[in-house]
Amino acid sequence: MDKKIDRREFLQIAAAGSALGVGGLNVLASGGNPRRSRLISPGCRKSKVKVARIYMGTPSSDYWPKPNLDLKKEVKFYESEFAKLKGQLSDVEFVVNELVGSPAQVAKFKSKLEDVDGILVIHLTMRTGGVVQELLKSQKPTVVFAVPYSGHGWTGFGALRKQEMGAKLECMLTSDYKQLAAAIRPFRAIHHLREAKILNVTTRSFAGYAKSMKDKFGTDIKQIGLNRVVDAYNSIDEGQAEAETRTWIKGAEKVVEPPREDIFKSCKMALALEKLLNEEDATVMTVDCYGTMFRPLCQAYAFPCVGFTRLNNMGLGGICESDLQSAMTHIIFQGLVGRPGFISDPTVDESNNSIILAHCLGTTKMDGPDGPVAPYKLRTVMERQQGVVPQVQMRVGQKVTQAKLVGTDFLPYFTGEIVDTPVSLKDDRGCRTKITVKVDGDVTKLWKNWSSGLHRVTCYGDITKELGFFCRFKDIKMVNEAV
Numbered sequence: 001m002d003k004k005i006d007r008r009e010f011l012q013i014a015a016a017g018s019a020l021g022v023g024g025l026n027v028l029a030s031g032g033n034p035r036r037s038r039l040i041s042p043g044c045r046k047s048k049v050k051v052a053r054i055y056m057g058t059p060s061s062d063y064w065p066k067p068n069l070d071l072k073k074e075v076k077f078y079e080s081e082f083a084k085l086k087g088q089l090s091d092v093e094f095v096v097n098e099l100v101g102s103p104a105q106v107a108k109f110k111s112k113l114e115d116v117d118g119i120l121v122i123h124l125t126m127r128t129g130g131v132v133q134e135l136l137k138s139q140k141p142t143v144v145f146a147v148p149y150s151g152h153g154w155t156g157f158g159a160l161r162k163q164e165m166g167a168k169l170e171c172m173l174t175s176d177y178k179q180l181a182a183a184i185r186p187f188r189a190i191h192h193l194r195e196a197k198i199l200n201v202t203t204r205s206f207a208g209y210a211k212s213m214k215d216k217f218g219t220d221i222k223q224i225g226l227n228r229v230v231d232a233y234n235s236i237d238e239g240q241a242e243a244e245t246r247t248w249i250k251g252a253e254k255v256v257e258p259p260r261e262d263i264f265k266s267c268k269m270a271l272a273l274e275k276l277l278n279e280e281d282a283t284v285m286t287v288d289c290y291g292t293m294f295r296p297l298c299q300a301y302a303f304p305c306v307g308f309t310r311l312n313n314m315g316l317g318g319i320c321e322s323d324l325q326s327a328m329t330h331i332i333f334q335g336l337v338g339r340p341g342f343i344s345d346p347t348v349d350e351s352n353n354s355i356i357l358a359h360c361l362g363t364t365k366m367d368g369p370d371g372p373v374a375p376y377k378l379r380t381v382m383e384r385q386q387g388v389v390p391q392v393q394m395r396v397g398q399k400v401t402q403a404k405l406v407g408t409d410f411l412p413y414f415t416g417e418i419v420d421t422p423v424s425l426k427d428d429r430g431c432r433t434k435i436t437v438k439v440d441g442d443v444t445k446l447w448k449n450w451s452s453g454l455h456r457v458t459c460y461g462d463i464t465k466e467l468g469f470f471c472r473f474k475d476i477k478m479v480n481e482a483v
Helices: 009-019 024-029 071-084 111-114 131-135 154-162 179-195 207-217 226-235 239-250 259-282 294-299 306-314 323-335 442-450 462-474
Strands: 051-055 094-098 118-123 142-146 169-173 199-201 220-223 286-287 317-320 340-351 354-359 377-379 386-392 400-404 408-419 431-438 456-460 477-480
Touching: 009 094, 024 226, 024 477, 051 071, 051 111, 051 131, 071 179, 094 111, 111 340, 118 131, 118 179, 118 377, 131 142, 131 154, 142 179, 154 169, 154 317, 169 179, 169 462, 179 220, 179 323, 179 462, 199 323, 199 456, 207 220, 207 323, 226 259, 239 259, 239 377, 259 286, 259 306, 259 386, 286 306, 294 386, 306 386, 317 323, 323 354, 323 456, 323 462, 340 431, 340 442, 354 442, 400 431, 400 462, 408 462, 462 477
Parallel strands: 051 094, 051 118, 118 142, 142 169, 199 220, 199 286, 286 317, 408 477
Antiparallel strands: 340 354, 340 456, 354 431, 377 386, 400 408, 400 456, 408 431
């Protein structure tokens, strides 16, 4: 049985840190992670990602990859490769482990496929025709992993993907065994979405959108009223809020505009947001901070920005402006690669084929909870000249992917490289945290193809392969706007 660590247990760990005069952020900033894996949110992880691992091969003395191949030895070799990847698979349970050589053998365990998140097929030999087709009848997302010389089955995989029952099939033809972990990432994203719960602090109605997300992905989105947030804020221990305040100030390169009192209020709000997630067994928080919650919450108490950064650093989610589409995209990114997203208001510079991605809220752990902490200053929200936000200096030279899930079936995206981080105090135009991204492709085509609003979500790394697998499995049209 897998060891489950719920949110309440996590908070006890965090509270113990605060009792020693160490804020929750400090535990994470030092590179630690209470859940021991950046791929598992410290939020409501109700179960592990369930995967069926199928070794596809038959014994023979006269065909590829070589005569008299020892299948048991092959399986043992792959088990050793999986053991090397245990840090990336600590949230995965292989509920089916079978060596299969014919479609008839699938029948023995077919009922076990009903509850899996995905099927990983490891191609070992030739003469296994019909096995993949039989597995696809389960309608589960399926990835075939095939190294060179495993057989000639790959010649039919392309055609199989085009068939109706092959819609949930992807293949990885590679000698890089580390890609065994990558093959499972789309299953994890599907699992994360099904278990995720988003809290939306607003008075606006979003029932239609919430129903569509629940119906397709299983994600719960719940409305939270002002009184719940205020009650949580007032319940926070002043000593814990003070410890959190000291941590943020000590970690900052500089405190520019905000007075210490505002930093204290923001840190108290940060702890309140985490408390609400705990009470609701939720994973993501968003606030209508520029709408219905601007005056009664942000101005009367505190802006949620520090709290959002803190949640993102922990492997949870803090999302600006009640942007539910960005919240869903954020969950997908975390499921695929264990890293948070950076929501932005883009502006284009055709002179150098770049797009500047700007938002006041920056996340200091864009590599994930176990990654390094980026330098930051504490600033006010630029447009309002109020509140407290971390102005984060991201990493120049870093490849990034930007995307947004629009509705249930469309995902525009592009990739690029960070070439500048214009966050100097003299550069006061636009939002506080900014990255200039040189676009892979044509930025002119990008802006001409742009649709579906302003906000997009940026993740460290070129994750288009994993994202493409996910979109195929969930029947989402993925479009590169820059080509």
